Amino acid sequence: MPQPTTSPSSTSAPTSDPDATTVDRLLQAAAHAFADKGFHATTTRDIASGAGLSPAGVYVHFGSKEELLFNLSRSGHESALRLLRSAITDGPTPADQLANIMGRFSEWHVEQYQVARVVQYEHHHLTPEHHAEVLALRKEMDSLVRDVLDRGVADGAFTVDDSADTALALLSIVVDVARWYSPTIRRTPAEIGSTNAALALRLVGAER
Amino acid sequence: MPQPTTSPSSTSAPTSDPDATTVDRLLQAAAHAFADKGFHATTTRDIASGAGLSPAGVYVHFGSKEELLFNLSRSGHESALRLLRSAITDGPTPADQLANIMGRFSEWHVEQYQVARVVQYEHHHLTPEHHAEVLALRKEMDSLVRDVLDRGVADGAFTVDDSADTALALLSIVVDVARWYSPTIRRTPAEIGSTNAALALRLVGAER
DNA sequence: AGTCAGACTAAGCAAGCGCTTAGTTACCGA
DNA sequence: TCGGTAACTAAGCGCTTGCTTAGTCTGACT
The missing domain is CATH 1.10.357.10 (Tetracycline Repressor, domain 2)
Structure with a gap:
């Protein structure tokens, strides 16, 4: 079933507000994951996919x-x-x-x-x-x-x-x-x- | 400087009571590390060396x-x-x-x-x-x-x-x-x- | 039309991870 | 003296990690 007016189809489901800026979506996804599992149990891939990005996308906006x-x-x-x-x-x-x-x-x-x-x-x-x-x-x-x-x-x-x-x-x-x-x-x-x-x-x- | 009467020389300094049983030393070392850094930031190598064992020594006593x-x-x-x-x-x-x-x-x-x-x-x-x-x-x-x-x-x-x-x-x-x-x-x-x-x-x- | 900066991805690297395997050693009962 | 068992290690396997690289795409400015 085609989805008419949705944003760039990503393979994993983002956990943060899709209308926010990319930086804000990354911060939201990180807060969600850090709160849920803790800093060390959270992977940068978790954060990236939570924000609807590829793993490398995180590093466009944050150095680490x-x-x-x-x-x-x-x-x-x-x-x-x-x-x-x-x-x-x-x-x-x-x-x-x-x-x-x-x-x-x-x-x-x-x-x-x-x-x-x-x-x-x-x-x-x-x-x-x-x-x-x-x-x-x-x-x-x-x-x-x-x-x-x-x-x-x-x-x-x-x-x-x-x-x-x-x-x-x-x-x-x-x-x-x-x-x-x-x-x-x-x-x-x-x-x-x-x-x-x-x-x-x-x-x-x-x-x- | 040679150390006369110390137990089997290990490369890293154990953090737990050397007179305790191996199981107790492992539990002490794990408690110390988990409390200090959290479960996920603690490695099995941390626990092993804290108890004065090689990395594989942990698995003689605990399955994971x-x-x-x-x-x-x-x-x-x-x-x-x-x-x-x-x-x-x-x-x-x-x-x-x-x-x-x-x-x-x-x-x-x-x-x-x-x-x-x-x-x-x-x-x-x-x-x-x-x-x-x-x-x-x-x-x-x-x-x-x-x-x-x-x-x-x-x-x-x-x-x-x-x-x-x-x-x-x-x-x-x-x-x-x-x-x-x-x-x-x-x-x-x-x-x-x-x-x-x-x-x-x-x-x-x-x-x- | 051309260019250039910024946002983004596919692919992957080196390091570190949990855990296993194969073997050595020490000790105990027969 | 021996066979068996339990504790332990050296080496390393397969995988995941944080992060990088090389490149694509889009849109704004000239």
Whole structure:
């Protein structure tokens, strides 16, 4: 059966949006594969066919498989950082800021769970230079959360023993979403976000 | 410089206890490598040289690399389950049981962090049959924690919206230890355990 | 019409992979 | 002293890997 108006017939089924640019399709296919099987179990042929290209087509746009990982990891960390910053900006009080962080960041981990998995679990496979670059972004994320806790403690809204330990536990709840989440799960992103926001407020003694 | 009384001179430095049996040295070397680089980035040559064997030596004791992973994953899950069960048995009240679970299981994730990483992050690379087997053990772990929460709610000790969601968040705090922990960190296993136990009691509204 | 740059592919290379084969060694019971 | 068994290695097989090379095609600019 001939297919009237479809793009250049490829032998394998692409996994990414056929209307996106080639670079974006490669990034989507790489994110999909890295999240699903991990960086080392993913072959450049997987990525190429996921983007509807021949194996060599990858190297027109990216110099190596690691460069694809770095591109995804860096932009993923940057978008996570932007999200955290605006969650803080948009909240008048530390309690609002923390609820925003936990709610929105949890939703992000659900809705972008493939990118989130790459961000949280694949950065070890970067070259030392690239790894150092994303580690700096990760530290910044940690300290943004800790600062919210410290401000909440300072104005008496939160009761917290150690803000570093508590920030780590809060981020654990969020980050771990990328581990257990599956698209087959019934809970919606908004439900997961509001659950985690409520749990967080309890954890810092800011019941309302 | 000749080395007087060392065992059969191998070209590469073994990473595991030289006094252990060969099977145990292989399991140790595999756990070390899988935790450090992941299943797919680990080669059977890495494991063999880590155990002080030639590449072929692995196959005297294990039929495949995946069999090594399954062996580690299954025994790791079983020891985690035993730990959870005794944490519950040893606690007179749900609050004690929860504190035991969070404290001891966190310590386990620190002290056995290589096995814990394999348990928490590498089970996807098992064959479908082996994967199903460890998934059953994982579900059992989840429901043990949820049952403690339900009993605490029933006798009025805990205040919890949804015991499944809360159990997941509690386990997230523990499981995530295997992600962020590094032997270079200053906090002791006992400190991490008691911090997480205290946070958990707060999360379920059982302040004491 | 001619040219030239960029996107892409067919073919394939060198290296590394999981695992096997054939053989050696050490040890144990008869 | 011997035959048998289990642990182990040297060598290497067939395959897959990340990536390259040489070339084709398309479209924009002159």
